[in-house]
Amino acid sequence: MNILSGIPYWWLSGFYFFYFALVGALNPYLGLYFSDIGLTAYEIGLINAVFIGTKIVAPNVWGWLCDYTGQRLRIITLGSFLATLFFSGMFFWETLLPLLIVTFLYSFFWNAILSQFDTVTVQYLSKDSHHYSHIRVWGSIGFIVSVVLLGFVFDLISIRYLIPVSWGLLLFIWLSGLRVKEPPKNAVESDHHHWLEVVKRPMVVAFLAAAFLLQFGFGAYYSFFSLYLENYHYSRSMIGLLWALGVVAEVLLFVVMHKIMPRVGVAYLLFWSLLLTAIRWFLTAYYVDHLWVLIFSQCIHALSFGACHAACIELIRCFFKGKNAGQGNALYSSMTFGLGGALGAFSSGLLWDINPKQLFVVSGLALLLAAAIVWVGLCTKNRYESLNR
Template identity: 45%
Template sequence: MNGNNSTVPYWRLSGFYWFYFASLGALVPYWSLYLKELGYAAQDIGFLMAIILATKIVSPNIWGWIADHTGQRMNIVRLGSLLAAVSFAGVYVSDGYGWLVVVMVLFSFFWNAALPQFEAITFNYLQHQTHRYSNIRLWGSIGFIVTVMLLGPALDRWSAGILPHALLLLFAGIWLSSLTVQERPSGVVRGSHESLIKLLKTPAVLALLSVCLLMQMSHGPYYTFYTIYMEAHGYSRSLIGQLWGLGVIAEVAVFLLLPKLVPRLGLRILLVISLFLAAVRWWLIGYFVESLWIMVFAQVLHAATFGVYHASAIQLIHRYFIGRHQGRGQALYSSLSFGAGGAVGSFYSGLTWDALGAQFTFEIAVVIALTAALVAWFWIPPESDTNQTSASQTKVV
């Protein structure tokens, strides 16, 4: 992929990913820290973080259904981005628990509408060059890195009270960047509702969606408590921000390599490798937190546990869900993995963190990741079978 391809608005697509994941770089590592400074306990923090993820179970599917039936994906992206920013501004009204629950539900319902539909737009622009998706998506990772590394020292200096200001600016940036991207309809003939139901019953699709659910469940302790966990073991917020950033730098590096790795190894093998390395990563974080160098290595593994995993999973989703099902396919991926999986992960982490300890909580994550690796190995077919499945679906949609 290069910027001079006239059919692909490389920088406009990349700009949206930059702002969206820059906001994620502020929200995921530091929102729990902000809630802790407000005086909330681990169980309350786990629940509030779970809300952001739980709305992904419902929101992407509602908006995906609307997008697939209207074809107005970019209008949905723009509307969702704008209403997310407006809803989030509610944090300035009160920091009471009940009010924050309401704000998080509204904000995340609209915020979670945007990305799955934008992913579908990106793949529609790429058409048969889907292996080059990572060259656009890497700018989201760069946005995450910039935000997480700048905010770490800033929070050390001024406290977590500045976080809502930073987030609101980034949410506004998401909306503004969405205005620059034009609609791009799919070139595949639309299919029927029955064909989607039939597709969801196939063993390979069920296995893939189960793997996505389990993978994000395993991330629960990391996304919810990693910053708090590291700070409790003597790491400064600046250093914690650098460790978050290091993980995403490794992710960017692997995104640059993936266009060569995918044709060579295949999506299934890459997916299994990423799931196994996730188990290794959670074990290292749970047992060796006192060692900075092991923590550095664990963060480098983010290249596999997010970069390789996400690029492999989303391309498999795109192969299975074609035509009018693209929006709902991306929505299912988002809702079952980052939504249901992330919410369950945050919830069990909140329940076990104080009661059973951080190490035990990461042990749960190890078991979940290994289970996902076994499901992927035994029930997701090799690349040739996946291509044949996609070809047969083209005939019925």
């Protein structure tokens, strides 16, 4: 941990803690809140698609702005403040059209800040970027605290208290971001290639395609996993515990990720994680009424998110350097969490009324394709050797 002594460890970690505490509030429970106020599955899928879809445009706009101005932290804190301001509309409206507008406005700013904050963290770490997981782990801890606590709370009180809780977490995200300063200039690597040149490389295309399919598969999980479990008579506290179990496994993996990644190799780590994630979604589809199988499948989240995200952040660092760093993170966010997540959420809303199991079958098939793309695009001998030079 001596490597982390020269950076603002606790302020960086605090930002991740509150950011993912909010994710732990919204991802499992926002669908339940929308259902409680009378929205249909199609309308919930549409709102989730708008929420995730803002990541398609917003990260690229903010990534370009941050790289152009060099004022990354100032733009991040501005985005946090505006997200908090616009989220306030949730207190006043409960019908579809106003909720779509409010969701678009606050998520346009909130969805743009994480990729840029990841850029700040990686620039602080510089050549020790494999220690990223030591900081990012606090985001997972924040998620666990939020999802477990709120699961028990919402068994006792109305799910409608989700909105003030979420607004408060947005406020803390803004306040914690104010305490972080720009990383030193000597921590930033240079690259003379334009980011569009980098995107055309076959390995980068393969990486982005696989990451897109990964988040397409997560669209069903983020939008309908809680409702799926409620249909099988799981309590809200049990739903919260199952969400948290996956992130506990993720935390444990993050703690040792800095040792695993150099030994396994980033490409092989991503391949095996994608393959096991496909198995996870098939288990969720066909064995949801078997608690122990569901517990096992949730433990695979350590790989589905923890290993995949760490591998993707490292690949972005390898592919996009210097002034391309912010744009690289933004492109990754928009193509995967944005386009992939939005299409996954929207298609899940359409499939829900036909057969809820099919949501996770489709997710499993998408992940099998993603694993095949990584094997061909990143794990073949010549490409793997060029990646590790």
